[in-house]
Amino acid sequence: MNLEYYLLLCSNPPEIEPLTQLNYPWFEDTFLPALREFARETNFTSFYRAHENYYAGDLRIYENALRTLPPDEFMGRSAGVHDVTYELLHPYLVAVHGHSFSPKINGTEIWGAGGMLPLVRRTPQRTLRNYKTARDTMFGLPLNGDYVVSENLNELLYLGFVYHELGHDVTVPEIYSYPNLTSLTYFVDAIREDMPYLSRYDMHFWSRTGMLYEGFADAWENYAISHVNENYTLPAINMQKAWGEFWVEWLLNRTAYYSKLSRETGRPFSDYVWKILDEMRKFASPENVSEVYSREVPVTPLRAFDRGAGLGRVVVVYGTANPDPSGTEKDRETAKRIAENLEKFYSQWTSPVNVVVKPDVNVTESDLGELSYSSVARSRTGL
Template identity: 50%
Template sequence: MRKLLIFLIFVILTSPVYSYQYQTDKVYVEINPNEELLSIVYYLAFGADEFVIPHHDYIQDVEAYFASYKNHTAVQILRQYFSDAETIPQRDYKLFVLDAYILQFSNPPEMKRIYAGWQDSDLDKIIDALRTFAQDTNFMEFFKAHERYYKRDLEVYASAIQLLPPDEFMKHYMNLTNVMFEFHLPYLLCIHGHSFYAKDNGTEIYGSGGMPPLVRRAPPRTLWSLERAKDTIFGLPLNAVYVNNRKFDELWILDFIYHELGHDITSEKLDEYYSSEVEPLRYLEDTIEEDMPYLGAYDIHFWFDTMMIYESFADAWAYFALSHIDKDYAEWNLQMQKAWGEFWQDYMITLYQKYTALSIKENRSFSEYIPLILRELVEKIPPENTKEIYENNVPVTPLRALDDTVREGEVVIVYGTQNPDKKGSEYDRETAEIVKSYLETFYSQWHEYIKIEVKADVNMTNEDLRKDLILIGGPVSNKVVQQFEGYFPLRFVYKNGAWILEKNPEFGSVRTFLITPDNIKEIPFMELSYSSPQTSLLLAIRNPLKKDNYIIWIAGADRYSTRRYRNPTYYLVSYEIYDGEKIEDGFYVQPLLSS
């Protein structure tokens, strides 16, 4: 009874004043009114574009309440602000900058400057217009009337925070005297997540703004995340592959939060030692861009010479934090960090383990060890060894395979014609055309022409077979799949009147993770086979006929499940299997070493 009473008192003391807020002694989380003001004015300016999350009922209310303000000065000035953004990533970047700026001001309608660390006269004009919009529309009346919508998202964030409270975790590695943690989130707009740092009357504030997911960093794996995910680089629709797993949602949010806190505790020292220690590590990022030049062009994290060094420090902190509560999730996410190009992350993890222990032992802030980590990183990955280390650590993935196409200049999508049911062959051909249309959008930001050809399996030449390939369908329907299936880690076999997806025991080493409605866990590669008629797969391997090229295979137990992975452009796994109930992700390397 005493424990229950203490718990109830805690709930009362920490309950937010509003249902769009959550607060404890040192942690504050909210659906931020400033960010939502920006989101709504953005929607009025551009409609339901690549950044607007389809909260349909909420959008109807926005349309009804703000209908007479679609030509307001704030709407016009926002259109002007984005007028020079020629690509979706450029718009993403400008939105992220504006979002970070707006967090320096108090809530509408006053929107007074409360932090003075960053001032920009052009952005101030936008703030002035947004302030006027908030006053003219009585924005806060709308905002408070829709707390029930915001509460749904806030509940997930609040439960995530309770899994690994930042103040409890971070106190071991930094001085928390006069420190607060704040996490600010929009609701309507998918704004690129970013770190948040401010000083206010002697109090330091660490946290984040914007929101996950960055689809091409941490693709959604649950229904909740999929409903909020937007491809804010190409605007492509996402595949309907998900489980219902609240714990996974919480871990996914914590990964974002601790990534941004990782920036907060490392960026100052990285900036301080930039010329002497960080800039000389540029060769690490160069190695990624040499292998994946298109990633380096469209992903804003590569737009600055050494941003990937900063990202790797933040990613390592996220791994370190989450490994305390779910090692399997942390390991799964680590494999995707490496697939994104951070081939040195295993070394970073080792260094973080070493220096976090020293931080506790010597009672010093972890940030003091950043220069030592930088120096040891050079020792562990000298420039002359980077390519070999890269090849031995970066998994083969569909993303990496599709990036190779910009070097080759072409990719062939191959559909099968062997299905006795000609409707099945026609359906696979249509699937190939859908994949082609997605690739046309995907490659639209590359500066050179990419040839995307759809071919029937019977029309493939020996020269074609050596190219970058995307194979559609299983071994019975597609002759080219028959030719290569011995090289795949997965294969369909027909048993007892049904197609079973089995593992190839001769394939080699695979890290395998299973995501179910209950948890995520690492499992042996050979543990599971799949007999569900909904089974679908997506995988990538090096082309055995020309090993600096790749093969992507998209297939399923039937023609309909084959089409489930029709958008292969955002996957940081070597393979993925989905059977309607669970997701299996596999990671493997296939080093291509110079002779």
């Protein structure tokens, strides 16, 4: 991830020159020369130019999305941010995972987003364009082939990505200067306890405070998108809760409140980040955090599959009551594919997970009693 971030601070191939002081000798002295050599030897720039029309399609989505909610206007009005230049870097010459982009280049402070829109994230339904251009998968799993063909949803996804990263820019400095930040790690610990496998493959859980700053960015994204399409905000919140962010709806409400207060007082929104962090203890204390978590986080396949990792066994059940024999056979094949994907999914777990395929007529009381509702995956035609 560091390499990808620093690539955003360089010019396009084949030069790939740093645009600002990097203070990363290995990157500048070893990695960049090798990348330049690769670009020259493969004539990579010519390859790109032959596909410019395709890449231009992504840029049109970004341009249309940003017209609906221009960052300079919205961030000035809602966060009291001024004297900042906004840039969106879509590095189609080099695949880069999405990052916030906040360098100071030639004395100019820049905020924005850089990189490709990630696929495996806390985001509602994907689109065909996103499916085609995604560069990340989860442990080599096949990309989810279910998608919506919708230009409007394309634009909302890209706009959400931009405002998520701007949410980092406006909150992260205050979050990490907050003197009592470690006292709030019980918020993240509640997720890690319930979904230990999720916290293994999502890098934001690798520190005990990572999901706190992600929560603030998600809340800012939700707040921004609510000004464009309120109908999108609810499924976005539910997906984030499904990822364990049980505080995100409450945090959206606090974000809206303090953004309004920022406009009234003329103080920047960042001035209120510490106050929100103080208030988090009122929303969920160390004593009642499990109760609040259980109330806010829905039971989802993600939680079920995570439970399976802890138990070491998952039963994938397919139905046999289909009057069409070919339908039952299709269900069995679907169950086998699900099992194969789950075996890949669990490949990074600390201990083996036994994935079993069974017809419904062979499921025993022992299976149900041992695994409970949360670790029995059911395969049905059309699902």
